Amino acid sequence: MPAYALLLAPSANRVYADQASRLAVAELAAFSWVLSADISEVAPTRIGGVEYLAFESELSARDIAYVSNLSSAYALFQKEGDLLRPVELTPLGRYDSDLITIPKYAGKTNEQFTKLVLNLTVLASASAERMLDGQLTVLDPLCGRGTTLNQALMYGYDAVGVEIDGKDVEAYKLFLQTWLKRKRLKHTAELVPVRRQGRRAARRLEVTMAASKDDHKAGAVQKVTVIQGDTTQLDGLIRGGVADVLVTDLPYGVAHASYDEGGLSRRPLDLLERAVPQWLPLLRPGAALGLSWNTKVARRELAEDILAANGLEIVEHLPLEHRVDQGIERDVVVARKPR
Ligand SMILES: C[S@@+](CC[C@H](N)C(=O)[O-])C[C@H]1O[C@@H](n2cnc3c(N)ncnc32)[C@H](O)[C@@H]1O
Incomplete structure (x- = not known):
């Protein structure tokens, strides 16, 4: 052997x-x-x-x-x-690696860890066979300044994000536009208001880009969409069945000091409980979801219970829990939407 x-x-x-x-x-x-x-x-x-x-x-x-x-x-x-x-290794690499390594900011999810969770989630999904050559769509419904979205682009996929903080969405737009200009890659980027029943409900960042002039000419473009809005109130803001995988890093909850009787804050899981029913319709049948969170503030079984209660099947994998710093022990849970 x-x-x-x-x-x-x-x-x-x-x-x-x-x-x-x-x-x-x-x-x-x-x-x-x-x-x-x-x-x-x-x-x-x-x-x-x-x-x-x-x-x-x-x-x-x-x-x-x-x-x-x-x-x-x-x-x-x-x-x-x-x-x-x-x-010879042949990693998927549609763009220069500085698309992933340049962004540095407080609250960023480490890019290598983000890639690990994306990999695990794609591999657990019905799209695993298309990982290397597929046009997958990755959803990060708590996308911050876009670490997951950039990794998706690097793999040649489309990306959809949701982020409540307008400053993060603006910073992501500025980064991506500046980077694309510097690399002389054809693109369009606009941030526009989205109205629901006549009132402004959110903003939407739409970026279209291509890895080369030839790709652009051939219509081989990639799309990034980011909704600036609340991930627990998405009704109608994102097309149903859009995502092959959902990958996200829950807020760490370190700054919040509310504790339940087990000594653990449930805050990230409160968000998860309200968000999963909003996320489910966005997933295709067979899509997988990969979440990371801080186990110091929320127990694994509770995260699994929320996913299972929404009809998702938990996918078993070898232990990935690891220490990030004094206040953060990070773990990963992967689940699949039945086909
Ligand atoms: C751990 S951070 C994700 C960081 C991201 N992976 C990155 O590398 O930039 C969690 C994000 O969730 C966002 N968030 C928290 N509650 C939200 C909500 N209800 N709707 C949308 N975004 C929310 C926070 O603003 C924060 O940017």
Whole structure:
């Protein structure tokens, strides 16, 4: 059986410290849902004093194309005796990587973690087979300044976001427009009021962009739509059945000090409870939803209960809980809308 050694990106150690290899094991296990071959003997290992993730598998070219997108993948080698033979990685990368790495602001969800949750969610969805070549649509209904939306663009997908804070939506528009201009990529971007029953109900940012002049000419454009509004009151603002996956990072609730009898604030879950019924109609049958949140303020079982109560099936995966800082332990839950 061919043996591989995966070198993890140095940034993975910065994000997850000593938990990087455990998270990579869990992510690789999720990729194995779509691979043509089993993956076995997965274990962190040291080669020449450097940590790698070792595994064995009969990977096909398409399997390698999938694994290339692992959020912590830096380089892959096939082991030949004591030697390592480089395996060419071909990650999806429609744009320059600074689309993802430039934005820096308080409250940003780490981009590598965002990619991990997007991967897990796509892999759990009915669109998993189309991950590498599909025109998927990703919804982030608490999108902040667009980390998930940018990762979706990078994969060649369309993106829809919702964000209540107008300053975040304006900052995202400014970033994307400036970046597209600097890269000399054809685009349009406008932020317009949306009326409901004659009254202004929200604002909508509409961006259309293409990765090259040829793509633009051929109509191969990507669309980003961001609704500036309340994610718990979306009625009619977003077309039903638009999303293949929903990926979002719930507010961390650290600043709020309301506690229930278990010593845990339910705030992010109160939001989730009100929002899920609004999000459900936006998901296609078979769509998956991936959420991350701070378990220090809201227990996992409660998050799962809310999703299950709305008819979603919880998708089992290896543990992904990890420490972010003193006040935040982050976990991920994935669920699927029945087909
Ligand atoms: C953890 S942050 C997400 C950050 C985002 N992933 C990023 O990297 O920029 C949660 C976001 O939810 C937004 N939010 C909170 N309540 C909301 C609501 N009811 N409707 C829409 N957005 C809301 C907050 O303004 C915040 O930007």
